[in-house]
Amino acid sequence: MDILQVTDLKKYFPIKGGFMNRVVGQVKAVDGVTFRLKKGTTMGLVGESGCGKTTTGRTILRLNGGKTGGEVLFNGKEVYDLSDKELREARTKMQIIFQDPFSSLSPRLPVGEIIGEAVKEHHLVPKAEYDDYLDRVMDECGLQPFHKTRYPHEFSGGQRQRICIARALALNPEFVVCDEPVSALDVSIQAQIINLLKKLQQQRGLSYLFISHDLSVVEHISDTVGVMYLGSLVEYGEKKDIFDNPLHPYTKALFSAIPIPDPKAGMKRIVLEGSIPSPANPPSGCKFHTRCKYCTEKCKTETPVQKEVEKGHFVVCHQF
Amino acid sequence: MAKNTKKNEGYLSSREIREISRKNRKITGELEKKWKRKHVPESEYLTQMKNPENAVEFEDLHTWFFTDAGTVKSVDGVTFDVPIGKTIGVVGESGCGKSVTSLSLMQLLQRPQGQIVSGHIRLNLGDKAIEISNTPREQMQKIRGNVVSMIFQEPMTSLNPVFRIGDQVDEVIALHNGEGKTKEQIKEETIKALEMVGIANSQGVYRMFPHELSGGMRQRVMIAMALACHPKVIIADEPTTALDVTIQAQILDLLRDLKDRINSSIMLITHDLGVIAEMADYVVVMYAGKIVEKGTAEDIFYHPTHPYTIGLMASKPVVGRQTDELYSIPGKVPNPVNMPDYCYFRDRCEKRLPCCDGEYPCEFSLSDTHKVSCYRCDPKYMNEAGKPDQAPDGEGGR
Numbered sequence: 173m174d175i176l177q178v179t180d181l182k183k184y185f186p187i188k189g190g191f192m193n194r195v196v197g198q199v200k201a202v203d204g205v206t207f208r209l210k211k212g213t214t215m216g217l218v219g220e221s222g223c224g225k226t227t228t229g230r231t232i233l234r235l236n237g238g239k240t241g242g243e244v245l246f247n248g249k250e251v252y253d254l255s256d257k258e259l260r261e262a263r264t265k266m267q268i269i270f271q272d273p274f275s276s277l278s279p280r281l282p283v284g285e286i287i288g289e290a291v292k293e294h295h296l297v298p299k300a301e302y303d304d305y306l307d308r309v310m311d312e313c314g315l316q317p318f319h320k321t322r323y324p325h326e327f328s329g330g331q332r333q334r335i336c337i338a339r340a341l342a343l344n345p346e347f348v349v350c351d352e353p354v355s356a357l358d359v360s361i362q363a364q365i366i367n368l369l370k371k372l373q374q375q376r377g378l379s380y381l382f383i384s385h386d387l388s389v390v391e392h393i394s395d396t397v398g399v400m401y402l403g404s405l406v407e408y409g410e411k412k413d414i415f416d417n418p419l420h421p422y423t424k425a426l427f428s429a430i431p432i433p434d435p436k437a438g439m440k441r442i443v444l445e446g447s448i449p450s451p452a453n454p455p456s457g458c459k460f461h462t463r464c465k466y467c468t469e470k471c472k473t474e475t476p477v478q479k480e481v482e483k484g485h486f487v488v489c490h491q492f
Numbered sequence: 493m494a495k496n497t498k499k500n501e502g503y504l505s506s507r508e509i510r511e512i513s514r515k516n517r518k519i520t521g522e523l524e525k526k527w528k529r530k531h532v533p534e535s536e537y538l539t540q541m542k543n544p545e546n547a548v549e550f551e552d553l554h555t556w557f558f559t560d561a562g563t564v565k566s567v568d569g570v571t572f573d574v575p576i577g578k579t580i581g582v583v584g585e586s587g588c589g590k591s592v593t594s595l596s597l598m599q600l601l602q603r604p605q606g607q608i609v610s611g612h613i614r615l616n617l618g619d620k621a622i623e624i625s626n627t628p629r630e631q632m633q634k635i636r637g638n639v640v641s642m643i644f645q646e647p648m649t650s651l652n653p654v655f656r657i658g659d660q661v662d663e664v665i666a667l668h669n670g671e672g673k674t675k676e677q678i679k680e681e682t683i684k685a686l687e688m689v690g691i692a693n694s695q696g697v698y699r700m701f702p703h704e705l706s707g708g709m710r711q712r713v714m715i716a717m718a719l720a721c722h723p724k725v726i727i728a729d730e731p732t733t734a735l736d737v738t739i740q741a742q743i744l745d746l747l748r749d750l751k752d753r754i755n756s757s758i759m760l761i762t763h764d765l766g767v768i769a770e771m772a773d774y775v776v777v778m779y780a781g782k783i784v785e786k787g788t789a790e791d792i793f794y795h796p797t798h799p800y801t802i803g804l805m806a807s808k809p810v811v812g813r814q815t816d817e818l819y820s821i822p823g824k825v826p827n828p829v830n831m832p833d834y835c836y837f838r839d840r841c842e843k844r845l846p847c848c849d850g851e852y853p854c855e856f857s858l859s860d861t862h863k864v865s866c867y868r869c870d871p872k873y874m875n876e877a878g879k880p881d882q883a884p885d886g887e888g889g890r
Contacts, residue, residue, distance in 0.1 A: 220736040221707070328824070358585045359763055363807035363820035370817070385736055388766075392809035392818065415811065429741035430811050431766025435789035443745060444738045447706050 175247060175347055175379045176209040176232070182241035183224075183231045187452060199452045201227040203403035205242075206478060206486075207396070209347075214373065214380040216394030216411070218387055218426070220448055224403040225383045226271070229349040232381070233266055234259065246347070264294050267340035271352040273332035277324040284320030287338045296343065306342070312375070313338040314368060330361035334368070341372060349381045354389060366393060387430050391415055399423045402459045403451055405478075409485035419487045421464050458490065466491060509560045516558035520604040527603075529628055537626040541616050547725050547757040548574040548597060548640075553611035555589075555596045558604075562829035566592040568781040569611070572774075574725065576616070579751065579758040581772030581789070583765060583804070587825065589781040590761045591645075594727045597624060597759075598642055599632045615639065616724070637668035641723040645730045647710035651702040658682055658698035661717050669721040685716040690746055708739035715746065722754045729761045744771060765808055769793055774861075777801050780825055780836040782852070787862035797864045799841045835867070847873050 183202040186195040202224045209215045217225050230236045232244050234251050244251045246266060254262055270276035277286060288306050291297060297305045307317045313334045324332060333353060340348055350369065354362040370393065372378060384390050390397060391411060398408040399422065407420040418424045425442040444463050449455055455462050461471040468490065476490045504512070542549055555567040567589040574580050582590045595601050596608055597615070613624035617639060627635070644650040652660060661682040662675075670678055679698070686694040689712040702710060711731065718726060728747065732740040748771065751758050760771055768775055768789070775792040777785040777800065785798040796802045806819035823840040826832055835841070838848045847867045856869040867873050 220738060359765075359804060360585060360807045360821045363809075363818035366809070367817055367820060387737065388809040388811045391811050392815070426738060427811070429737040431737075431740070431744075431764065431770045433765040433769045433793060433805065433808065433810060435769045435772075435793050437769070441741055441745075443741055447708050447739065 173211050174208045174245075175211040176381070177245040177248075178208070178232060178243070179206050179245075180242040181205045181228065181231060181239065181244060183227055183236060184240045197452050200403050200454060201451060202231060203451075203454070205398075205400070205403075205405045207398055207405065207408050209379055209381065209396075211346075211379055212373070212377045213395040214382050214393055216390035216397045217381060217383045217400060218385060218390050218397065219400035220426075221385060222448055222451070223400045224451070225385075225400055226351055228400070229268065229351050229381055229383050233268055233349060235268070260294075264290075264296070264343040265345050266347045266349070267343060267345040268349040268351060269333075269336050269340050269353045272356050273329055273336050274356065276336060277332060279324055282321050282323055283315070283327075283335055286324070286335060287342050290339070291342050294343065309338050309342045312372065313341065314364075328361075329357050330364060333357060333361075333365050337365075337368065337372070341376075344376075345378070347379045347381070349383065351383045352385070353382075355384065355386060362389070369393065387427065399426065402448060402454055404459060404488065405486075406460065406488050407486065408478075409482070413482060413485040417485075419481060419485070419492065420460075420489050421466055421491075422460050458488075504561060512562060513560045516560070516563075516605070520558055520607055523607045523609075524604045527629060530630065532628045532631070537623045537628070537631070539612075539614055539621050539623040541614055541621045543573065544616070545575055546573045546614075547576045547616050548759070549612070549614040550593065550597075551612040551614070553593065553596060553613060554609045555592050555601065555606065556609050557602070557606050559829075564828045565781050565831060566606075566828070567596065568831075570778070570781075570783055572776050572783065572786055574757045574759055575774075576724075576757055577751075577755050578773040579748075579760055579771050580774045580776065581768035582759065582761045582776045582778060583763060583768055584778035585763060585825065587828070588778045590778055591729055593778075594642065594729055594759060594761055597725075597727065598636055598640055599624060599627070599629075600636075600642075618724075634668070637664055637723065638721045639723055640725045640727065641718040641721070642727040642729060643711075643714050643718045643731045646734050647707060647714050648734065650714060651710060653702055655701075656698070657686075657700050657702065657705070657713055661685060661713070661720055664717050664720050681720065682716075685720045686713070688719065688750065689713075689716045690742075691716070707735055708742065711735060711739075711743055712746070715743070715750070719750060719754065723756060725757050725759065726751070727759045727761070730763070731760075732767060733762065733764070740767070747771070765793075765805060777804070780828070780831065782836065782865065783855075783863075784837065784866070785862075785864045787859075791859070791862040795858075795862070797858060797862075797869060798837075798866050799843050799868075800837050803840075835865075843868065845873060 181202055182204060184198040184200050187197040187199060189196045205228055207215065219225050231239055239252055284306060287309065310317065315334055315338060354365050357365060366389065382390060382393055394411050397411050397414040398405050401422050407414060407423045418427055425444045428442045446463055449462055457473045458471040458476050461467045470490050476488050478486050478488050479492050481487050481492050551571050553567055553570045557564040557566055570593055584590050597613055608625045614621050615624055662678050665678050665681050683694045683698060686697055691697050691712055732743050735743065762768060772789050775787060775789050776783055779800050785801045792801065796805055803819060803821040807821060809818060821840050826836055833851060835848050835852055838844050845867055853865050853867045855863045855865050857863050858869060
């Protein structure tokens with residue numbers, strides 16, 4: 173069953189300026205993202221910085237105000253049509269783990285408070301069981317009960333990320349957006365956190381939307397992978413299909429740029445020229461045509477549509 | 493007071509802190525005085541390279557920070573060479589002393605707390621060699637930028653937001669290599685430097701402010717600044733950590749290309765093993781201020797021997813390698829103020845031997861280039877441990 177179904181999601185941010193702060197343009201942060209997420213699986217979202225990965229995650233959770241277009245169905249219900257009361261309930265079912273564990277924890281609250289605040293707010297457990305419940309959640313995330321009275325600054329980066337995970341999981345969610353949960357951490361700590369996320373997924377049947385720019389991490393944790401470029405999903409499919417048989421020229425370039433820890437591996441790299449164009453003024457036609465070496469006249473004018481090349485393997489490119 | 497220390501180990505009372513800082517001031521005061529002297533005769537810091545093929549030689553370097561909480565031995569006995577025209581990669585977790593090693597070479601340590609306490613850093617200037625740890629402040633100014641220069645970690649924060657790119661690069665050239673040059677000549681050199689790092693619109697970028705550039709472009713500007721005076725040694729401190737893979741690939745290609753063009757050596761500091769494998773000829777693995785393993789890139793990647801190196805490699809997911817669970821090194825780095833007197837890695841090591849309780853292991857040679865600090869490589873204990881482990885099957889070695 174699909175826990176999440178996103179169809180042609182769009183989110184534009186206005187650029188204000190000029191006389192009387194008029195809207196003078198739009199940053200097309202997310203411009204046509206379509207995917208489905210099965211219950212209990214992980215979808216990895218990769219792409220360069222500024223391509224709209226984080227905005228996609230936040231827009232799905234209705235954390236960015238309104239959306240500009242498209243549909244987000246969570247458990248079959250449109251997230252943006254929920255009433256305030258329904259949304260409040262749904263909030264406990266979908267959670268987010270933020271990127272930077274150093275700035276996403278309030279320095280003035282003790283850890284127990286950080287983790288338990290939302291539990292109290294939503295009255296998830298009776299008051300008498302509250303302490304036990306907190307201990308259990310913290311234990312699952314590898315934290316000790318005596319950590320409850322400490323403050324975030326007393327913890328290392330890896331421990332803080334565990335606090336963030338515990339905070340999200342305390343509400344017993346079904347779906348968690350992990351927004352670059354490991355990119356601020358050291359390699360050995362990274363492994364601990366990834367293992368923890370995987371373990372919790374198996375125990376609780378969680379579904380993740382795993383946003384990262386580290387392809388090796390995404391390959392390790394995901395079941396399906398989506399590759400984003402300038403606000404749109406250019407390729408989407410099963411992990412195996414994407415990694416063994418990347419089709420879109422951007423995906424190919426992205427994968428060839430991963431450094432391999434083997435000095436003799438040799439570099440058969442496709443180096444992309446230039447940098448990512450501005451999302452406020454994206455190129456016409458295929459957005460990737462300015463950096464694509466297979467670019468034809470058609471690519472410059474006509475916008476490609478999503479095609480299913482193999483079963484469950486979607487590509488947005490005129491070549492197919 | 494006594495109660496407090498008993499309750500929370502590691503917490504110091506204000507009286508203890510005062511005492512420590514008084515002692516620290518005494519030590520650092522003397523070292524500072526020596527460093528600030530003027531008109532130091534050249535003979536005091538001239539030295540001989542052990543091997544004229546090397547650009548830099550670190551020998552038994554100790555860089556300590558005298559903080560109010562105690563002495564932090566950030567770099568504690570580090571010995572390695574940077575050969576001319578080669579790239580040497582320094583890997584390790586954050587806080588292991590990688591950056592402090594390079595800052596010692598530049599004499600950019602946070603003074604007066606940070607001090608080179610003992611050891612030698614010999615820098616090859618071509619016809620002569622100097623000893624960095626004795627070089628006075630005045631002299632260092634001529635070396636920074638000209639002979640040794642550094643590409644800093646975060647291009648977002650290391651450029652000054654209120655000056656134009658051109659002015660910032662001009663300043664470097666004027667300061668280090670600008671004698672007898674007019675403003676126009678300096679500008680010409682700046683534009684040449686910007687073109688060298690692959691900035692197409694160099695005239696335009698010259699007039700721009702840092703916020704107008706993307707991360708990759710900013711990093712290029714940083715590289716242009718570092719290379720503007722054709723240094724012999726380039727220290728690249730995590731040059732690509734903040735960048736995307738595609739941009740990272742561009743920057744690494746650029747660095748490799750430029751290194752060959754001006755025939756300099758690169759000291760590449762990073763925690764990404766992939767980047768090291770791609771760039772480095774020699775690799776140094778650091779842990780808690782000491783080198784645990786060093787060797788050529790092949791030695792380290794095909795025959796990692798120290799348990800830490802093996803753990804580090806196994807804990808990094810690799811594209812195309814399927815594993816159910818990533819290996820993670822148990823425990824954490826010991827407190828830098830109170831380092832244990834046995835092997836620093838012992839408490840996290842899964843292959844420890846009875847002899848590991850002894851003092852910190854010295855360096856054992858596996859081959860001419862491959863050196864490991866671990867008792868498992870000591871011929872004395874070889875039988876006990878069996879053969880020194882080459883990575884466990886399928887892990888780390890690839």
